[in-house]
Amino acid sequence: MVDSQKTQLVEVDSEESNLYGFSLAEMEHFFRKLGEKPFRAKQLFQWIYKYGVDDFEEMTDFSKSLRIKLNSTAKLVRPNFCGRQSSTESEERTTQKLLFQLSDGQKIETVYIPDDARRTVCVSTQAGCAVGCTFCATGWMGFKRNLTVGEIVGQLGYVLKKVDPTISNIVFMGMGEPFLNYENVIRAAQIFSSESGMSIAAKHITISTSGIIPRIYQYADDGHSFNLAISLNATTSESRRSVMPITSKYSMEELLKAADYYIRSRRRTHLTLEYVLLAGVNDSDEDARRLKKMVSELGRCKLNVIPYNPIEGPSLKRPSEDRINAFLRKVSTIQSPLTLRRSRGQDIAAACGQLAVQN
Numbered sequence: 580m581v582d583s584q585k586t587q588l589v590e591v592d593s594e595e596s597n598l599y600g601f602s603l604a605e606m607e608h609f610f611r612k613l614g615e616k617p618f619r620a621k622q623l624f625q626w627i628y629k630y631g632v633d634d635f636e637e638m639t640d641f642s643k644s645l646r647i648k649l650n651s652t653a654k655l656v657r658p659n660f661c662g663r664q665s666s667t668e669s670e671e672r673t674t675q676k677l678l679f680q681l682s683d684g685q686k687i688e689t690v691y692i693p694d695d696a697r698r699t700v701c702v703s704t705q706a707g708c709a710v711g712c713t714f715c716a717t718g719w720m721g722f723k724r725n726l727t728v729g730e731i732v733g734q735l736g737y738v739l740k741k742v743d744p745t746i747s748n749i750v751f752m753g754m755g756e757p758f759l760n761y762e763n764v765i766r767a768a769q770i771f772s773s774e775s776g777m778s779i780a781a782k783h784i785t786i787s788t789s790g791i792i793p794r795i796y797q798y799a800d801d802g803h804s805f806n807l808a809i810s811l812n813a814t815t816s817e818s819r820r821s822v823m824p825i826t827s828k829y830s831m832e833e834l835l836k837a838a839d840y841y842i843r844s845r846r847r848t849h850l851t852l853e854y855v856l857l858a859g860v861n862d863s864d865e866d867a868r869r870l871k872k873m874v875s876e877l878g879r880c881k882l883n884v885i886p887y888n889p890i891e892g893p894s895l896k897r898p899s900e901d902r903i904n905a906f907l908r909k910v911s912t913i914q915s916p917l918t919l920r921r922s923r924g925q926d927i928a929a930a931c932g933q934l935a936v937q938n
């Protein structure tokens with residue numbers, strides 16, 4: 580299925596003139612340079628992000644002369660929607676995987692996950708990923724490049740306008756390691772949460788990392804109010820290194836220290852620990868015991884157990900239902916909130932760790 584985006588949106592080669600992705604302050608600066616009043620910036624910000632308008636001609640509170648000026652000096656370029664797959668797992672609530680092409684031809688995926696109480700969008704932050712977790716299809720693609728702010732924001736912009744205007748939650752868990760594109764991810768999250776922008780409450784936005792330790796400290800010190808999730812996935816350095824090579828650079832011990840620092844830097848917020856359950860790698864009773872200990876030592880954190888979603892390539896396996904249940908029983912006595920995430924959209928390779936595209 581292909582949407583007919585306005586030609587104006589895609590036939591642009593100058594990144595400098597693309598206002599899609601600009602913050603309010605950058606728009607104010609832009610209007611000043613244009614010799615216009617800075618209050619125009621808030622109007623434009625709302626048109627683009629709140630109302631999803633991407634044609635200056637439709638911005639009716641701008642004079643004709645201002646619209647002509649904008650048309651000759653700026654453009655609004657979003658990722659180009661080029662296809663979707665819908666899951667057939669549930670008739671009522673259809674998980675959708677959306678494919679976008681970027682201005683240089685790279686492709687990225689975004690997942691829309693409607694649930695009973697929540698409508699979540701999982702956004703990508705990089706084309707490909709350099710971290711190379713062995714259980715993740717994106718990791719097998721290799722790294723192409725970081726996404727711009729506009730390319731991250733444009734994923735939600737499209738979903739709000741064309742799929743579901745009632746999005747309640749955002750997770751930065753699509754393609755890429757968000758903390759290796761830190762500045763753009765934070766700026767995109769700020770546009771998502773801005774009241775003049777997309778108005779998603781900061782507490783409903785979660786940024787996930789595989790454990791880029793310097794950025795965890797920076798994130799804690801910057802005091803952002805978005806949630807943080809750390810992909811832990813093992814209880815010993817050895818088994819973590821076997822599935823997350825980044826452990827050789829950032830050790831597990833240092834990662835737990837950084838997690839602790841983040842938790843202490845917040846009054847109430849919980850940290851989420853993600854734990855992809857892999858048969859024979861991290862699903863033993865011993866692992867459950869060590870995991871319980873880690874979680875209780877950290878204190879304010881939630882544990883999210885995700886049975887592995889198989890992908891082509893590695894010889895990893897999802898544990899049996901009996902093993903999953905036995906593992907959960909072992910860790911279920913922790914004081915912290917525990918959830919089991921059975922990822923949606925496995926039939927369309929949209930579940931956790933399954934995103935990958937061929938360019």
Ligand code: SF4
Nearest residue numbers: 708710712715718755
């Ligand atoms: S799990 Fe995240 S960090 Fe690891 S390879 Fe996949 S996208 Fe990259």
